[in-house]
Amino acid sequence: MIKNNSLTPPNISQTQYFLNQTREIQNQLDEFFMVIYLNQDNKLIHKQSIKIPTGIIDIKDIFHPALIYDCYGLVLAHNHPSGQCYPSKKDLIFTKKVKKVGQILGIKIVDHLIVTKDDYFSFLCQSIL
Secondary structure (H helix, E strand, O other), rough: OOOEEEOOOOHHHHHHHHHHOHHHHOOOOOOEEEEEOOOOOOOOEEEEEOOOOOOOOOOHHHHHHHHHHOEEEEEEEEEOOOOOOOOOOOHHHHHHHHHHHHHOOOEEEEEEEEEEEEEEEOOOOOOOO
């Protein structure tokens, strides 16, 4: 069972739904990035996982499928194999950049989840998005 060390209560049903989609990356020993592509009803229409051994993902790799699938929104997720679920400065900067590109393209960033084996952090629940 994943716990949430957030300070504010999450929208449990939506957050839990997206967390369930990230199960495949939660226990990985390498860092993975996942994008969940959503329609206008926040229903999953596609998802992809990318191994990121360098810790860097190209923003084009996020938005190219979003344009192909005509997505309304995205949920970003990545794991922290270290077990530390709080965002790094790099995570915060990256999320801001992705949000800005999404605004230009008319694609909403619904949440960014950082997941570990036992815990998670939701940018949405922490009012960072």
